[in-house]
Amino acid sequence: MEHLSAIADRCRRSAPAGDYWSARLESEDTDELAVRQRVTEPSVLGSSLGVFLTLVRGGGIGYGATSDLSAAGLAAAWERAAGWAELHARLGLFDGGLYPRSSLRAEYASPVAEPWESLSLVAKLDLLREACAALEFDDRIVDSTAWLGRRRVQQLLITSDGGEIRQVFDQVSSGLVAVANAGSQTQSRHGGGADWGGQGGHERLARVGFRADAQRVAEEAIALLAAPECPVGVRDLILMPSQMVLQIHESIGHPLELDRILGDERNYAGTSFVTRDMFGSYRYGSELLNVTFDPGVPGELASAVADDEGTLAERQVLIRAGILERPLGSRLSQARSGLPGVANARACAWDRPPIDRMANLNLEPGQDSLASLIGQVERGVLMDTNRSWSIDDSRNKFQFGCELGRLIEDGELGGLVRNPGYRGISASFWRSLAGVGAAASQEVRGVYTCGKGEPNQAVPVGHASPPALFRDVEVFGGGE
């Protein structure tokens, strides 16, 4: 963080006159290791460093981002920001005075028990070779990969109001994939943390079961080859946390983003079926639906002390007992809309502006065990691990597919089915929520790459969820 402090001083010294400014300095270090089909892939180290400067002046807002951190480079970036602030002052969508000021001073660091460096490169590669070999126990496995990665982001946000926020985000990610083939049928199965991201160090490998997961992953990929197709029809549906993540993300998270509701995203990510007048009264789901924005969950992917506008991040209830209360809107979006919101202005890196994102968006636990959810189903399907996602630009008509399905008959879990999928409409789907797993069944997961924004940005977001039961859903399998 010291290297950022020195650059911050240069930013302060070079900042031009204006109503307000902020400088967000970010350095990002990454390391990617993988073994595919028992062959070690080239390792890739990454080191990124740059600054994002925001200037509010004369009723306009402009930004300049640069990797040239010399005094001359910063001066050029400030000048660029000033030029765009001038255009914004003339043709802006709103008064630049709405831009939120921050004088917050705060610090945050991801909880890390076993740092990335605590395991040698040789030990990491040995671990990957062992896992990859375990995936390849059968000739029908035609591809296999085991991977480990780290991402460390150090961020320093300073403002002309004396704000100074230091945050260090650490992630260690891991994953396994086995691809099985027989004839013209191919099935993939992921595990070992592939879709189970979180902040932390090597201790995460134990949490996601990396070392022990290879055999299950490969066996399930092979078993799926011979499994019958998921039946077509209307059935009850149990979604495991690995699929609930996507369901929450696409049909609650995105529709509640206030910048979408304000129309900013209509050319790319889309608009929302949610309108401003719905907050406080709209029934989003059944009474079992309770959704929170919670930046304080230890180890969740987007936990933080503040967002990239310098707003203190605090837990907020968005949907309470099925009733919509609050959107996912940053302070700027709140000022534009007059609605309440959360601290969710986030950028993917030093070269992108902050926009409204989900951060940690969680389904609060209910009362049921997984067994009791299954016991409530007479005729249904259980689906696990997202593999396909598609939803309309208003975030209403969706169709999702999963890697693995299991039939449920008369309250009992049955055999595997392959290529399971389901479709529905957000506005009615959550009202069919009939059971939510208890806290013991909740898994703190997330999505590594949530894409939106112009220019485009992909950020990690956290989603914690237990399994959940939905009534009368249209399900289907594969084939033409």
Next chain:
Amino acid sequence: MKDAAFFELTDRLTQALRGEEVLLCNLDGEDSDFVRLNGNRVRQAGGLRAWGLSLDLIEGRRQAQASCDLSGDLDEDLARARSLMARLRERLPHVPEDPYLHYATEPSASHQVQNGSGAAGDWDGAGAIADLHRAAEGLDLVGIWASGELSAGFASSLGHRHWHASRSFNLDFSCYREGDKAVKANLSGFVWDPQALAAKLAGVRRDLEILARPARVIPPGRYRASLAPAAVAELFDLLAWGGFGLKDHQTAQTPLLRLARGERHLDPRVTLREEHARGLATRFTGEGFVKPEAVTLIAAGRYQDCLVDSRSAKEYGQAVNAAGESPESLALDPGDIPSAEMLRRLDTGLAIGNLWYLNYADRNDCRITGMTRFATFWVENGEAVAPVTAMRFDDSLYHLLGDRLEGLTWERELLVSPETYEGRSSASALLPGILVSGIDLAL
């Protein structure tokens, strides 16, 4: 960063190599302006300068890779790069030999500048935005202006010297009537032309008039349909995900597995090429190979060749023909339907202007799902009579480009990608529209 600065940096790094070390250096840079628009006004505006250096240090059969941002100052950048080199040297003894290590050992060189800086008809972003604001008066316009210089270079200790630079703009926008009723448009190129913008907006205003009519709600089912080039592009954008790479074919993961194995075929009028020579992307790969003029992926409805990157080439014993195993300069052969005749040939059905958020419903059968988006109209007796509410389709490309393909348009559109996730994209596609006897709508 200019070519001379990049080559000086890489020369200095090369001079410091030890023993039998080989160094491959790649540069990706941009000096870009981005102006986000909403309600035909500026939502967010700014500029960016960024250069990224990637290094691949090789010793014998071992390799390790690293990347860092550059400042543009030689001394500072040398320090950053040398720090990376030190980490790579530390790492090399601990990684095993790589059987698929593969790079061009024969030196080669190229220098390509597309409409270089300072060309006649030069423009600035703020001026273009002011033009747009005036021309689109009264429209609820939302979108993104992206412009500036892109640069890419490759140099190696073996003597490679490749440089590619371009200065271009991409205005990607849509105009809304109400709710989700909108018309999408794109204007991109090297020379800003307010007349071209005016023509584009005139077309948008015409389509918006049709969107003002009450929307037609249609039930799920199979519908005769025309797909505009922008909608066809969405189909191929998804197919690019695993469809054409050699590794995906060798490991049976391609959604075109049945096509590749000859169990299915597409309509004989479907011929698809990766046209490296036509495209806007670089002609060299990150390992120093020079791409061929073109690669024929599908010929007359039958699968022909895969895209082969350097690693797959070594693993499976084929020649390198691409930087990566996804297309970035795709072209579909035209057909014989004049675009102006498309609605008459459709007669009654759906005129689909754009598709959105596609994904595989079942890769094994190349089954794809996605949404209609923007201007999609119900057509009766060859005339667009009403907009259609957003519908979900779920269908196989073996049908849409196979037994239900009635024809392709004679004219093709060059569609330049507005994507900016990893910097401004240089991908493009040259595509006709298509006419199908049926597309299955599911929701």
